[in-house]
Amino acid sequence: MAVFNLKINKKTYRVNVDPDTPMLWVLRDHLNLVGTKFGCGVAQCGACTIHLDGEAVRSCITFVSEVGNKEITTIEGLSENGDHPVQKAWLEVDVAQCGYCQTGQIMTATALLKKNPHPSDQEIEEAMSGNLCRCGTYTRIKKAIKTAAISK
Amino acid sequence: MLGFNWFASLQAQGTEVADMPKEWFKINGYLKIGENGTVTIMSPNPEIGQNVKTSMPMIVAEELDVDWKNVLVEQAPLNTDIFKRQLAGGSDSIKQSWGGLRMAGASARKMLMEAAARKWNVPVGEITTELGFLYHKNSGQKAPYGELASVAAQIPVPKEVELKELKDFKIIGTSKRNVDGQKIVTGQPLFGLDYKTDGMLIAMVVHPPAFGMKLKSFDATEAKTKPGIRDVFKIKTYNDDYKPQWCDTNSFTELVAVVGNSTWEVMSARNFLKVEWEPFTDYKIAMAGWGGDQLVTVPAGLESTSDHNAKMVAAAAKPGKIVRKDGNPEEAFKNAAKIIERSYTAPFLAHTPMEPMNFFADVTADNAVLVGPIQSPEYMEKTLAARLGLPLEKIDIQMTRMGGGFGRRLYGHFMVEAALISQKMKAPVKLIYSREDEITFGIYRPAYHALYRAALDANNNLIGFHVKMGGVPENALHANRFPAGAIDNYMAESWEIESNISVGAMRAPGSNFNAVVEQSFLDEVAEAMGKDPIQFRLDLLKRAKEKPVGEKNDYDAARYAGVLELVREKSGWNRNSAGKNRGVAAYFCHSSYVANVLDLTVENDTPVIQKVYAAVDCGIVVNPDAAINMTEGSIVDGIGQAMYGQLTFSKGKPDQDNFDSYRLIRHNEAPKEIEVHFVENEINPTGLGEPPYPPVMGALANALYKATGTRYYHQPFTKNRFE
Numbered sequence: 001m002a003v004f005n006l007k008i009n010k011k012t013y014r015v016n017v018d019p020d021t022p023m024l025w026v027l028r029d030h031l032n033l034v035g036t037k038f039g040c041g042v043a044q045c046g047a048c049t050i051h052l053d054g055e056a057v058r059s060c061i062t063f064v065s066e067v068g069n070k071e072i073t074t075i076e077g078l079s080e081n082g083d084h085p086v087q088k089a090w091l092e093v094d095v096a097q098c099g100y101c102q103t104g105q106i107m108t109a110t111a112l113l114k115k116n117p118h119p120s121d122q123e124i125e126e127a128m129s130g131n132l133c134r135c136g137t138y139t140r141i142k143k144a145i146k147t148a149a150i151s152k
Numbered sequence: 153m154l155g156f157n158w159f160a161s162l163q164a165q166g167t168e169v170a171d172m173p174k175e176w177f178k179i180n181g182y183l184k185i186g187e188n189g190t191v192t193i194m195s196p197n198p199e200i201g202q203n204v205k206t207s208m209p210m211i212v213a214e215e216l217d218v219d220w221k222n223v224l225v226e227q228a229p230l231n232t233d234i235f236k237r238q239l240a241g242g243s244d245s246i247k248q249s250w251g252g253l254r255m256a257g258a259s260a261r262k263m264l265m266e267a268a269a270r271k272w273n274v275p276v277g278e279i280t281t282e283l284g285f286l287y288h289k290n291s292g293q294k295a296p297y298g299e300l301a302s303v304a305a306q307i308p309v310p311k312e313v314e315l316k317e318l319k320d321f322k323i324i325g326t327s328k329r330n331v332d333g334q335k336i337v338t339g340q341p342l343f344g345l346d347y348k349t350d351g352m353l354i355a356m357v358v359h360p361p362a363f364g365m366k367l368k369s370f371d372a373t374e375a376k377t378k379p380g381i382r383d384v385f386k387i388k389t390y391n392d393d394y395k396p397q398w399c400d401t402n403s404f405t406e407l408v409a410v411v412g413n414s415t416w417e418v419m420s421a422r423n424f425l426k427v428e429w430e431p432f433t434d435y436k437i438a439m440a441g442w443g444g445d446q447l448v449t450v451p452a453g454l455e456s457t458s459d460h461n462a463k464m465v466a467a468a469a470k471p472g473k474i475v476r477k478d479g480n481p482e483e484a485f486k487n488a489a490k491i492i493e494r495s496y497t498a499p500f501l502a503h504t505p506m507e508p509m510n511f512f513a514d515v516t517a518d519n520a521v522l523v524g525p526i527q528s529p530e531y532m533e534k535t536l537a538a539r540l541g542l543p544l545e546k547i548d549i550q551m552t553r554m555g556g557g558f559g560r561r562l563y564g565h566f567m568v569e570a571a572l573i574s575q576k577m578k579a580p581v582k583l584i585y586s587r588e589d590e591i592t593f594g595i596y597r598p599a600y601h602a603l604y605r606a607a608l609d610a611n612n613n614l615i616g617f618h619v620k621m622g623g624v625p626e627n628a629l630h631a632n633r634f635p636a637g638a639i640d641n642y643m644a645e646s647w648e649i650e651s652n653i654s655v656g657a658m659r660a661p662g663s664n665f666n667a668v669v670e671q672s673f674l675d676e677v678a679e680a681m682g683k684d685p686i687q688f689r690l691d692l693l694k695r696a697k698e699k700p701v702g703e704k705n706d707y708d709a710a711r712y713a714g715v716l717e718l719v720r721e722k723s724g725w726n727r728n729s730a731g732k733n734r735g736v737a738a739y740f741c742h743s744s745y746v747a748n749v750l751d752l753t754v755e756n757d758t759p760v761i762q763k764v765y766a767a768v769d770c771g772i773v774v775n776p777d778a779a780i781n782m783t784e785g786s787i788v789d790g791i792g793q794a795m796y797g798q799l800t801f802s803k804g805k806p807d808q809d810n811f812d813s814y815r816l817i818r819h820n821e822a823p824k825e826i827e828v829h830f831v832e833n834e835i836n837p838t839g840l841g842e843p844p845y846p847p848v849m850g851a852l853a854n855a856l857y858k859a860t861g862t863r864y865y866h867q868p869f870t871k872n873r874f875e
Contacts, residue, residue, distance in 0.1 A: 018420070020420075025415050028346075029415050034341050034345075039811075047506060075338065075339035078338075091329065094777055094781065096201075096336045097202070098505070099201070101555075103336075124819075131819070134504060136787070137785055139822060140784065
C-alpha cells in the first residue's frame with residue numbers, strides 16, 4: 001500500500017492503495033466517482049476512458065502509481081453543470097440506449113474535438129473505434145460529435 | 153433497511169425538470185401528484201436500454217392528461233401486487249402493458265375529475281381536463297391537478313373509465329427524450345455496478361474453466377493472506393432437491409467465492425486461488441418448465457466446436473422430426489425439374505452487455521434486499537425465496553438501469569450467488585463479474601444449422617419447399633412462419649444435439665438465425681426463378697393472404713407485405729438500384745414486421761455498409777425518435793453479429809474471453825447512414841427491442857452476394873471471406 005495525492009477534476013484527493021491499482025478502481029471504489037465505467041479491464045472497450053493532462057486514456061490499464069502530477073479529468077469533472085457542448089449534443093441527439101458506455105464515448109469525443117475541432121466523418125470513426133457500444137448507437141454518436149463541433 | 157442508499161442520496165435531476173413539491177398525494181400504484189402539480193409516474197418494467205422508462209410513463213401521462221414537462225419518472229421496485237409482468241423480454245413490455253398503463257392514467261384522471269365535481273358541486277360529466285388542469289366550462293371554474301390531488305387521493309379507484317381516442321393523443325406519437333439522459337451524460341450512479349451502501353463488501357466468484365467440468369477442491373491459503381481479503385469459501389447455487397425454473401439455467405452451480413474490501417483487491421487475490429476441477433458424469437435435472445416439469449439430461453464431456461460441426465452435418469443428413477407438413481412435398485421434389493439445396497450455419501454467441509453481471513445483496517435472517525440489473529425479477533424472487541428459505545414478501549428486489557442485457561439478464565443465478573455470499577458474510581455484498589467471467593460463464597445463443605431445399609418445375613415455378621433446422625443444443629425452427637402458408641407443398645423438420653453448454657434467449661431467439669438463412673435462401677430461389685427478390689416475396693405473401701395453405705400461419709401477410717412495399721418505395725428499389733450492391737430482407741417476429749434494404753461497397757477487400765433502409769410496422773409508435781434509435785441500434789447489432797460474432801470451444805473451454813478475441817462491431821464498421829420509416833396505422837403497439845434485429849443480417853448476406861458474386865452460408869461472414 002502507498003499514499004498517492006491525485007489531482008482529479010481540479011481537486012486533490014489522497015488515497016492509500018496498492019500502487020498497481022488501476023485508476024478505474026481508485027475512482028470507482030475509493031473516490032465514489034462511478035461515471036467511469038468498467039467494461040473489459042483490458043483497454044478494448046473504452047468504457048473507462050478518462051483524460052490524463054487532456055489526453056484520452058483507458059483508466060483500466062492506467063496504474064495509480066503512473067499518474068504522478070498529471071491532471072485527471074473524469075466525466076464528473078468535464079463541466080460544472082453537466083453542460084459541456086458534447087454533453088449537450090448527446091442530449092440533443094438523444095444518443096443513449098442503455099447508456100452504460102456513453103460516458104466513455106463522451107470522454108473520447110471531447111478529447112478528439114479539443115485536438116480537431118471539426119473532424120471529418122472518417123476522423124470521427126477512427127478516433128471513436130476504440131469505444132464499443134453494444135446497443136449500436138454509433139450513427140447517433142457521430143451525429144452528436146458533429147452537432148457539438150458546430151456549436152462549439 | 154439500507155444504511156445508506158447511494159442512489160437516494162443523489163437527487164440531482166435534469167435541466168428541464170419540474171419543481172419538487174412539498175407534499176405528494178398517491179393517487180394509485182402508478183402515480184402520485186404533488187400540491188404544485190408535479191407528477192411522479194412509476195415505470196414498472198426493467199429498463200435495459202429499450203427506453204421503457206420513458207415510453208411506459210408516457211402512456212400513463214397521456215391518459216392522465218398532463219404536461220410531460222411536469223412529469224418525474226421513478227423506477228418501480230418489484231411489486232406484483234400493483235404491477236403486472238415486470239419483465240424485460242420478448243419485446244413485450246409495451247405490448248402487454250399498453251392497456252394497463254392507459255387505465256392507470258385514465259383512472260387517476262377520473263379521480264381528479266370526481267374531486268373537482270365534489271368541490272364545485274357539479275356533475276362529474278361536466279368536468280373536462282387539459283394538460284394538468286380541471287375545468288367546469290359552464291361555471292368558468294378551473295383548478296390545477298395539484299390543488300385537487302389531496303381530495304382525489306381519498307376517492308376510490310373507479311372500476312370503469314373512458315380512454316382517450318387516438319386522435320386526441322398529445323404525448324404518444326411525439327418524441328420525448330430519455331428521462332435518464334442527463335444522468336447518463338454526467339456519469340451519475342444509475343447502474344447496478346454503481347450501487348453501494350455503507351460497509352458493503354465486494355465479491356467475485358471462480359467458475360470451472362470449461363463446460364463439462366466441476367469443482368473438485370480448492371486451496372485458499374495464499375489468497376486469504378492478500379490485502380483486503382475477508383474470506384474465501386464455496387457456494388452452492390441451488391439445493392439438491394431444487395427444481396429449477398427456466399430463468400435458473402446455469403452450468404456452474406458450485407463456485408468459489410472471494411470476498412474483500414475493494415474490487416481490485418478481490419480481483420488480484422483471485423489469481424492466487426489454487427482450484428482443482430474435474431470432469432462430471434452425465435446427470436439429470438428436473439426442471440420446472442412452462443409445459444410442466446421435464447427431466448433434462450446434461451451429458452458429460454468436454455466439447456469442441458469441431459465436434460459440434462461434424463455432428464451437425466451428420467444430423468442434417470438424417471431425417472428430422474416433422475413439425476409441419478402441407479400438401480405432398482416428397483412428390484413435389486420427386487417431380488421437380490430443378491432442386492436448389494443449401495446449408496447454413498451459425499456459431500454460439502455470447503451476449504456481452506457492456507455492464508458485466510453484478511448484483512448487490514443484503515441478506516439477514518429475516519429478509520433479503522437485492523439491488524441490481526435483472527430482466528426477470530418476478531421469477532428470480534421465487535428462486536431466491538426457495539434458496540434462502542424466506543417467504544416471497546421478505547425478498548425485496550430493486551431494479552437498477554441495466555447496461556444492456558440482450559437476454560443474458562433473464563438468467564439470474566448471479567443474484568442467488570450474491571445473496572448466498574451476503575448470507576455467509578452477514579454483510580451487504582456486491583458481486584461483480586469480470587468480462588472474462590461474463591463471456592466464459594454464459595447462457596449462450598445456441599449454434600445452429602439449417603438445410604433448405606426448393607423444388608422448381610420446368611417453368612421455374614416454386615412447387616415445393618423444405619426446411620430442416622437443428623442446433624446444439626436447441627434448434628431455431630419456427631415452422632409456422634413465412635414462407636409456410638404461401639407454398640402448397642411444404643415441410644419443416646427439426647433435430648437437436650445434446651450438449652452441456654448452457655444456452656438461453658438472446659435478442660430475437662431463433663429468429664436471429666432464421667431471418668438470415670431463410671432470407672438468403674429466398675433470395676437465391678428468386679434469382680433461380682428469374683424474379684425480382686421483392687416481387688417474389690410479395691407474390692408469395694399475396695398467395696398467403698388470398699388462399700393460405702394450412703391454418704396455423706402465425707403472421708399477417710398484409711402487414712408483412714406492407715413493410716416490403718414501404719422499403720421498396722423508400723429505397724427507390726425499382727428506379728435506384730442500378731450499379732448498387734443492394735440486398736433486401738423482411739422478417740416478422742415478436743409481433744412486429746421489419747423490412748430492410750442494405751447498400752454496400754467493397755473497399756480494400758472490406759465491405760463498407762453505405763446505407764440501410766428500414767420499414768417497420770409495430771403498430772402505434774409511442775416515442776418515435778426512441779423507436780428510430782432502437783431500430784438503428786438493432787441494425788448495427790445485426791450487422792455486427794453476422795459479420796464478426798462467434799464463440800468457439802476447445803475441450804469445453806470458450807476460445808474467446810474478452811473483446812480482444814470476441815469481436816463486436818465498432819464505429820468504423822457501422823453503416824454510414826440508416827433511414828427508418830414506420831407504417832402508420834392504429835393497431836395497438838407491439839415490440840421493438842427484437843424485431844428490427846434479425847432481418848438486416850439477411851439483407852447483408854444478399855448485398856454481399858451482389859458485391860462479391862459469392863453466397864454467404866456460414867456466419868460470421870468475415871470468416872467466410874473477408875479475414
